[in-house]
Amino acid sequence: xxxxxxxxxxxxxxxxxxxxxxxxxxxxxxxxxxxxxxxxxxxxxxxxxxxxxxxxxxxxxxxxxxxxxxxxxxxxxxxxxxxxxxxxxxxxxxxxxxxxxxxxxxxxxxxxxxxxxxxxxxxxxxxxxxxxxxxxxxxxxxxxxxxxxxxxxxxxxxxxxxxxxxxxxxxxxxxxxxxxxxxxxxxxxxxxxxxxxxxxxxxxxxxxxxxxxxxxxxxxxxxxxxxxxxxxxxxxxxxxxxxxxxxxxxxxxxxxxxxxxxxxxxxxxxxxxxxxxxxxxx
Amino acid sequence: xxxxxxxxxxxxxxxxxxxxxxxxxxxxxxxxxxxxxxxxxxxxxxxxxxxxxxxxxxxxxxxxxxxxxxxxxxxxxxxxxxxxxxxxxxxxxxxxxxxxxxxxxxxxxxxxxxxxxxxxxxxxxxxxxxxxxxxxxxxxxxxxxxxxxxxxxxxxxxxxxxxxxxxxxxxxxxxxxxxxxxxxxxxxxxxxxxxxxxxxxxxxxxxxxxxxxxxxxxxxxxxxxxxxxxxxxxxxxxxxxxxxxxxxxxxxxxxxxxxxxxxxxxxxxxxxxxxxxxxxxxxxxxxxx
Numbered sequence: 001x002x003x004x005x006x007x008x009x010x011x012x013x014x015x016x017x018x019x020x021x022x023x024x025x026x027x028x029x030x031x032x033x034x035x036x037x038x039x040x041x042x043x044x045x046x047x048x049x050x051x052x053x054x055x056x057x058x059x060x061x062x063x064x065x066x067x068x069x070x071x072x073x074x075x076x077x078x079x080x081x082x083x084x085x086x087x088x089x090x091x092x093x094x095x096x097x098x099x100x101x102x103x104x105x106x107x108x109x110x111x112x113x114x115x116x117x118x119x120x121x122x123x124x125x126x127x128x129x130x131x132x133x134x135x136x137x138x139x140x141x142x143x144x145x146x147x148x149x150x151x152x153x154x155x156x157x158x159x160x161x162x163x164x165x166x167x168x169x170x171x172x173x174x175x176x177x178x179x180x181x182x183x184x185x186x187x188x189x190x191x192x193x194x195x196x197x198x199x200x201x202x203x204x205x206x207x208x209x210x211x212x213x214x215x216x217x218x219x220x221x222x223x224x225x226x227x228x229x230x231x232x233x234x235x236x237x238x239x240x241x242x243x244x245x246x247x248x249x250x251x252x253x254x255x256x257x258x259x260x261x262x263x264x265x266x267x268x269x270x271x272x273x274x275x276x277x278x279x280x281x282x
Numbered sequence: 283x284x285x286x287x288x289x290x291x292x293x294x295x296x297x298x299x300x301x302x303x304x305x306x307x308x309x310x311x312x313x314x315x316x317x318x319x320x321x322x323x324x325x326x327x328x329x330x331x332x333x334x335x336x337x338x339x340x341x342x343x344x345x346x347x348x349x350x351x352x353x354x355x356x357x358x359x360x361x362x363x364x365x366x367x368x369x370x371x372x373x374x375x376x377x378x379x380x381x382x383x384x385x386x387x388x389x390x391x392x393x394x395x396x397x398x399x400x401x402x403x404x405x406x407x408x409x410x411x412x413x414x415x416x417x418x419x420x421x422x423x424x425x426x427x428x429x430x431x432x433x434x435x436x437x438x439x440x441x442x443x444x445x446x447x448x449x450x451x452x453x454x455x456x457x458x459x460x461x462x463x464x465x466x467x468x469x470x471x472x473x474x475x476x477x478x479x480x481x482x483x484x485x486x487x488x489x490x491x492x493x494x495x496x497x498x499x500x501x502x503x504x505x506x507x508x509x510x511x512x513x514x515x516x517x518x519x520x521x522x523x524x525x526x527x528x529x530x531x532x533x534x535x536x537x538x539x540x541x542x543x544x545x546x547x548x549x550x551x552x553x554x555x556x557x558x559x560x561x562x563x564x565x566x567x568x569x570x571x
Binding site: 007009010011013014015016017018020021022024025027028031078079080081082083085086090091095098099102103104105106107108109110111112113114115116117118119120121142146149177179180182183184187200203206207208209210213214234237238253254257260261264265267268269272 | 285286289290292293294295296297299300301303304305306307308310311314364365368369371372373376377381384385387388389390391392393394395396397398399400401402403406407432435439465489492493495496499500521524525527528529540541544547548551552554555559
């Protein structure tokens with residue numbers, strides 16, 4: 001269709017969306033860079049966080065973010081793969097329907113509700129079972145993995161479902177069982193959807209603020225066991241409400257925000273381009 | 283181990299893990315929250331009419347938080363609806379190949395921005411405004427609504443776009459064949475046909491705006507503000523109240539109220555989701571026949 005004929009206001013409003021994105025990105029990234037330049041005395045990329053002594057290293061937070069995101073992604077991705085297979089022929093129809101219903105309900109469940117229920121259900125269980133306070137990497141990772149399942153499963157399911165319906169009859173004629181059909185035909189050819197769902201999930205896991213704040217304990221340290229408390233970048237931003245504008249704590253927030261934005265933006269671009277390339281090939 | 287066996291074990295394991303996890307959380311919430319889920323939770327001991335009109339302040343109920351959330355939702359939707367729907371329609375109906383890929387990519391990236399970063403953005407904007415031309419500016423409801431609007435914009439755009447895309451091509455071609463211009467086709471054919479899907483998208487966006495906590499906790503939500511006083515005042519909100527209770531509760535009564543609030547927010551979110559689903563399914567059925 002001809003783009004020139006569209007009503008002008010519609011085009012202007014559509015382009016304003018890109019404008020908003022540009023503003024937000026530029027604002028956060030520039031503030032982050034400014035923080036690095038203006039706060040050279042604060043040595044942000046060190047491992048010591050001690051505001052009273054003027055040490056504002058955010059390496060422990062970066063470490064915690066990476067650990068938490070990667071660990072919950074690994075668990076969550078495997079769960080999603082399983083859920084996706086359940087919905088595509090590995091289980092009886094009523095199980096598949098039940099799975100779909102559960103996932104749909106999960107998509108609308110507020111993060112704060114996950115967190116609230118977990119604080120009073122999961123945390124005491126962990127405390128009883130393993131000792132410690134219960135607010136740790138393990139609790140946050142478990143709930144984060146659970147929370148990321150519906151997003152990833154729905155991305156996988158869209159591709160797996162269409163591929164499996166295209167090839168099902170052929171596979172059945174060749175005498176393949178549903179499990180063989182999934183493992184040998186459908187999953188290998190939807191590897192790109194599986195990859196892009198993992199990348200999308202990584203962005204979600206790294207960007208979630210509420211679950212780490214509520215469940216991970218928020219101590220600034222390098223966690224070495226799943227029972228250690230940790231503070232992620234996102235939790236760091238939500239916790240430090242310092243009125244000291246321009247001071248080290250405030251600048252460290254800006255730097256954390258810029259890092260998160262850069263990471264999640266890259267992740268969206270990569271996963272988007274994988275999906276788009278798949279559409280072109282199809 | 284054979285690949286098939288592995289996948290089978292993984293599937294059943296995931297099914298049981300995910301359903302066990304989610305059911306235990308939900309059932310736990312219901313058991314602990316159902317007893318406090320009543321009008322007293324919302325209005326405390328104040329008569330409903332006086333509470334709603336603000337004649338008497340509600341101290342022991344969550345009405346201020348609920349009113350804050352409703353007003354916040356209203357303002358957010360007022361900001362986001364026109365640009366969101368227009369952008370979706372433009373992407374689906376008018377955009378050139380290049381415009382579509384550029385704007386589509388922007389929407390995609392915007393969708394990936396974590397909500398806490400959006401909150402930080404709001405905070406920085408107000409700091410910048412204080413330094414320049416609003417020396418008395420502070421975080422407020424309008425700022426929260428603006429940041430939430432940017433946050434839910436991609437969800438709305440994507441939903442509107444796919445609703446407009448799902449209108450059968452034949453219908454558009456027929457409209458052109460009858461001599462309608464593109465603008466007329468969109469106005470009289472595509473918007474009415476895609477209306478349930480567009481409405482569904484609006485409701486989904488409302489659901490996301492309602493549940494988000496990270497944005498509002500940096501941009502003006504507080505624990506004790508009473509009823510919202512206006513667009514430039516601090517406010518209470520349901521998700522923030524739940525978050526606050528989980529960390530700062532002082533007694534069994536507050537905790538019970540927290541469970542009631544969490545259950546209420548869950549029910550509200552699920553209601554919005556179900557409404558949106560019904561609308562979108564109606565749209566699909568309409569065209570598949």
